Amino acid sequence: MTTLAHGIDLVENSRIEDLLRSHGERFTARVFTPAEMEYARAARNTIERLAGRFAVKEAVLKLIGTGWRGGIAWTDIEVVNDALGRPYVRLSGEVARIACQQGIDQVQISITHTAQLAMASAVALAGPHDGPRV
Secondary structure, three states, X not given: OEXXXXXXEEEEHHHHHHHHHHHHHHHHHHHOOHHHXXXXXXXXXXXXXXXXXXXXXXXXXXXXOOOOOOOOOHHHEEEEEOOOOOEEEEEOHHHXXXXXXXXXXXXXXXXXXXXXXXXXXXXXXXXXXXXXXX
């Protein structure tokens, strides 16, 4: 495996809480997939979980170097969990196309959060691997 790029993001949970309060379903439908919302709502720390997934989306965009432009949708980056609970990303749409163009075969992520902050790191890899493909 070869490391191609790295992205990191830090989110204040209060920012996500404010967006939920101000925009509700319009915000969540635009930013999160149904699976992400189901995961977040399954626990008491819903805001922390949403903030962590939001941070992953930002970190992935940093590693591909595009920002939010050119037909990229928030839901092009989906954070899901494997059978053991380990989070990973599924890329689709324009983000998947750009990742493929850049030779990215896999994106490894790590998420952490407290009651106040959520942080995510994303690493783009190329070459043979054992994990889920993007």
